Amino acid sequence: MPAAASSPHPARDLGVYIHVPFCRVRCGYCDFNTYAPSEVGGATREGYVESALAEMALAGRVMAGDGRAASTVFFGGGTPTMLDAAALSSLLEGVRTTWGLARGAEVTTEANPDSVTPESLATLASSGFTRVSFGMQSAVPHVLATLERTHDPSNVGRAVAWAREAGLAVSVDLIYGTPGESLSDWEASLDAAIALSPDHVSAYALVIEPGTRMGAQLRRGQIEAVDLDTQADMYELAEAKLSAAGYAWYEVSNWARSPEQACRHNVAYWRSQDWWGVGPGAHSYLGPRVSPSGEELGAERWSNVKHPRAYADRLAAGESPEAEREPLTADDLALESVMLRLRLAEGMPVAALPSPRPTEIARLVAEGLLDGREALAGTLLLTLKGRLLADAAVRALT
Incomplete structure (x- = not known):
């Protein structure tokens, strides 16, 4: 672990990212570090929680003397809500034990609309979660089918209502530019998202990566990518509709009803704040700082081994899960x-x-x-x- 980790930098916030790598199925467009049940090589969800808590304990030892509580915590994936609410709550408790939570900390989990219940969301809220981000992606069945999304579009509204009843802030994530998606399809998805009245909306242009199933379909001519001009029209439509509905953009792909509803965790990335990434394939970043002895320490970024089995084995052996480290120059x-x-x-x-x-x-x-x-x-x-x-x-x- 970097020597800089134990040197505090009060001018920068500290965030914690927790990567939960499990998904029920791997979507055809996804190139994230995620694993369907057949791909985990014997790793279990219960074992993952134990490993992630072990990494937090390691982080606590490495960052002893830093003294900063986590301003934001973000559970991403994968599908974090593949873990039950009690497991997610225990991971958040691990953050409290390791770093502490700053007053008013933002705590977010991503969720598939099909993977939550009123009870699970209430448990998350009572344990300290403040925000849930639902992967809506589209409201149009044929677009969801192309994306290989498995959730029922009608479940999004129910999940949003349950989250609100639990007292959680709500974000919905959308994707535009899916092969076969028309401008009117995209408008229907925007209208459906706005009708839910979420606090926050993310809208990302689909990028078809070569190593994905969708990339292979594109290469074989089975699908046709949406042209860039149409994607630009889709973005402009999103800006027009979201703005008219009272949302303001605060980052190229993100809109919020008010500055307070912006995703503070992601804003911290864009402002180059510090964060520790927990979990398989998670990345961490610590910026420049000065050691207690007055030594100037450079910025560093590092990442963990990717596969859940390798991650678990490293931590079970008392070893660091770090796979790669990159010192960063001033340039x-x-x-x-x-x-x-x-x-x-x-x-x-x-x-x-x-x-x-x-x-x-x-x-x-x-x-x-x-x-x-x-x-x-x-x-x-x-x-x-x-x-x-x-x-x-x-x-x-x-």
Whole structure:
């Protein structure tokens, strides 16, 4: 584990990400580190909880002296609610024991709408969870079928209502640009999501990765990717409908009813705060800091072994689950800062660029990607067109 881990940095928040790698089935588009029951190689959900708690205990020893409580906790996957509510609650208790929870901490779990009940959501709320993010993806049956999503679309509304009854804030995740999805299909999904009146909506463009089943289908000509112009139309439709319904974008793919309903855990990533990732394949990041002896310590990122069986075996043997580590230079951090902060609706200061780019800034303003008035005031802020071409803007500024 990095030497920097035991050196506090009070100027940065600390988040905890817990990766639960289990899914009932692996969706055809998914390239995350997830495993269906036939793929776990003898690893069990009960054993996973024990291993994750063991990693937290290791983190507690490594970060002794840091002193920061977790400001946010995020359970992602996979499908975290493949674990029962008692198991998720025990993992949250492990976070409390290891780091503590800051006052007002945000605690989120992702969930498949079919994998929750009124009782399970009430248990999560009573144990300290504050927010649930439902993987809705689409309201259109043929789109869900192409994505190989197994949930019943009608269950989303029930799950949202149960979460509200439990006192949990609610987010819904959508995907647009699925092969065979029309603009009217996407509009139907947006209308259905807005009708649920969630606190937060995420809408992500589908990227078909080569190593997925959907990638193989695309390669064989069994499906046809939605063209980029149509995806742009879908994004613009999302912005128009969500804005009209009272949601404001705060990051390129995320909208919230109010600033307080933004996902604080993800905002911490975009602002380069610190986090510890627990679980198979989870990534961690600690930024630059100064040791108690005055030594300057650089930023580091590391990741765990990916397979649940290998992860469990390492921890059972009293070994670190770390698989790879990457020291980050000042130049690395400057470049990443542009990539991440430019996506936020708050923009980023011109002064934070790794090097001056007056000509490129002027060109991006002229092309309508950056807000000209904000640029003159010293802030780089993407326009709607700029959000569609965010990667091009980042390349120009780095």
